[in-house]
Amino acid sequence: MNFGVICELNPLHKGHKYLFDVCKNNGDGLICAMSGNFTQRGDFTVYNKFERAQAAINNGADLVLEIPALCTIQSAQGYAKSGVKILEATGICDCLAFGAETDDIAQLKAVSQRIKDCDEQIINELAKGVSYPTARQKAVDSPLLKTPNNILAIEYLTYTKLNALAVKRLGKGHDTDDLEYSASEIRKHLDRNEICTLERCERAILYKLRNMTSEDFLKIEDVSEGLENRIEKCVKNATSLGELYDAIKTKRYTHSRIRRIILRAFLGITRDMPTQPEYLRILAFNERGKEMLAQMKKTASLPIITKYSNITDEHIKELFDLECKFTDIYNLGLKTPLPCGEEQRSKVKIL
Numbered sequence: 001m002n003f004g005v006i007c008e009l010n011p012l013h014k015g016h017k018y019l020f021d022v023c024k025n026n027g028d029g030l031i032c033a034m035s036g037n038f039t040q041r042g043d044f045t046v047y048n049k050f051e052r053a054q055a056a057i058n059n060g061a062d063l064v065l066e067i068p069a070l071c072t073i074q075s076a077q078g079y080a081k082s083g084v085k086i087l088e089a090t091g092i093c094d095c096l097a098f099g100a101e102t103d104d105i106a107q108l109k110a111v112s113q114r115i116k117d118c119d120e121q122i123i124n125e126l127a128k129g130v131s132y133p134t135a136r137q138k139a140v141d142s143p144l145l146k147t148p149n150n151i152l153a154i155e156y157l158t159y160t161k162l163n164a165l166a167v168k169r170l171g172k173g174h175d176t177d178d179l180e181y182s183a184s185e186i187r188k189h190l191d192r193n194e195i196c197t198l199e200r201c202e203r204a205i206l207y208k209l210r211n212m213t214s215e216d217f218l219k220i221e222d223v224s225e226g227l228e229n230r231i232e233k234c235v236k237n238a239t240s241l242g243e244l245y246d247a248i249k250t251k252r253y254t255h256s257r258i259r260r261i262i263l264r265a266f267l268g269i270t271r272d273m274p275t276q277p278e279y280l281r282i283l284a285f286n287e288r289g290k291e292m293l294a295q296m297k298k299t300a301s302l303p304i305i306t307k308y309s310n311i312t313d314e315h316i317k318e319l320f321d322l323e324c325k326f327t328d329i330y331n332l333g334l335k336t337p338l339p340c341g342e343e344q345r346s347k348v349k350i351l
Contacts, residue, residue: 002029002292003165004093006067006083006156008183009034010045011190012055015170015181019099020060022167029292031093032056032064033086034283035072036323037196037330040079042259044333046187046195050349053284057351063289064349065090066281068319069326070273073260075132075222078275080155086277088162091299092292095163100153102144103168111142112157131254196333198263202241204332205266209235209244212265220264221271222257231261267326279303279316281323284349308344 003023009016009032023030034056036049045052053064071082087093102108115122118139125135137145144150149169157164171181179185187195198205212235217228231248238244241262248258264270280302285293296304303316308324311317324343331338 001026001094002031002092003095003097004031004033004087004090004162005061005097006033006080006087006152007035007056008039008045009052009056010039010183011047011186012052012059013181013183013186015099016056017059018170019097019167020056023097023165024060029092029288030061030063031087031090031292032061033067033083034064036066036069037327038069038072038263040072040074040076040260041256042073042261042263044196044198044201044330046190046197048196048330049283050346054349054351057284057286057289057349061284061289062286063282063292064284066283068277068281068323069267070269070275070319070322071277073264073267073269074275075257075260076152076155077158080152081159082275082277084156084160084162086280086302088160089277089280089300089302090292090296091301092295093162095165096156096160097165097167098149098153098156099169100149100166101147101169102150103166105157105164105166107144108150108153108166109157111140111144112154114140114142115154115158129252131252131257133254134251193335196330198333199241200333200335201266201329205241205262206235206238206244208266209262217261217265219270219272220261221269221275222261227253227261267329273322274319277302278319279305281305281320282348284351286351290350306348 005019007016020030034053037045039045049066056064065086067082067086072079087096115136121139122135125138153166171178176182177185214228214232217223217231234244234247238247245255245258249255280300303313305311311320327343328340331342
């Protein structure tokens with residue numbers, strides 16, 4: 001059996017290793033659909049995608065595929081749908097595995113169904129000016145919707161046709177001071193000279209935003225109902241990203257949503273661009289992964305990319321060129337920026 005895991009590994013910690021070990025317990029294969037150089041919360045990853053893919057292989061994964069930036073920088077629903085599509089498109093993934101605060105699949109599926117059934121109530125709550133997470137919680141009223149991993153698990157179950165395995169998350173939980181199981185806490189202790197940070201691009205981001213109009217902001221996904229005017233106004237006064245996020249935030253617009261909008265604006269990602277993956281980008285594999293990749297070439301429902309020079313479809317090449325541009329921007333977040341073209345020159349990690 002081949003398990004599939006949707007992850008960021010930003011960075012990889014003991015919780016990820018435990019999940020991988022559970023999947024590999026019976027000698028099964030493990031495929032990771034991993035975010036590239038950007039996070040779902042609207043930030044740069046601390047280490048680039050190839051370094052994180054190599055860490056995944058070193059800790060039990062057999063094959064790592066990239067979730068492109070266009071698909072990563074979305075709401076939990078969009079991100080989950082993209083990750084699921086990648087795993088299903090391989091044609092060799094048998095079971096979706098994920099870490100969550102509860103390992104009760106039946107409960108998670110029940111909440112997923114209730115969200116679908118309460119769609120009209122959620123829309124009514126949104127009309128009152130609250131954020132989507134708040135509207136969903138008021139309509140569905142489930143304690144499972146109060147923790148981030150459960151929320152993602154519920155979204156995975158909403159979109160996948162695969163069998164599913166929930167593995168109870170270890171440690172103190174998300175966004176705690178747990179140095180073994182909390183990625184956010186681990187990031188606080190990393191040497192800033194050795195990681196990539198969005199803050200190094202702060203003035204470049206503010207420059208880009210100050211040259212945008214409300215009409216430009218309206219072209220960004222998730223911007224509506226006059227939010228474009230609020231962003232334009234706040235951009236004129238903000239002198240830092242933190243100040244900008246706080247100024248835009250209201251009870252309707254969460255920090256995560258604002259960060260995603262700002263990052264998409266900086267990268268030039270507009271609402272007319274694809275939000276679902278249209279190719280399978282291979283980042284790393286081991287010997288077993290090599291065998292899995294050979295199977296995929298027969299079963300995959302999306303084109304497989306292992307090398308830039310091998311892309312023949314013009315539309316796929318356009319999308320990949322866009323990802324190359326995003327990588328060039330990402331590399332400005334390093335202590336010593338890298339020149340353009342790193343993505344085109346990169347090679348799959350074979351371990």
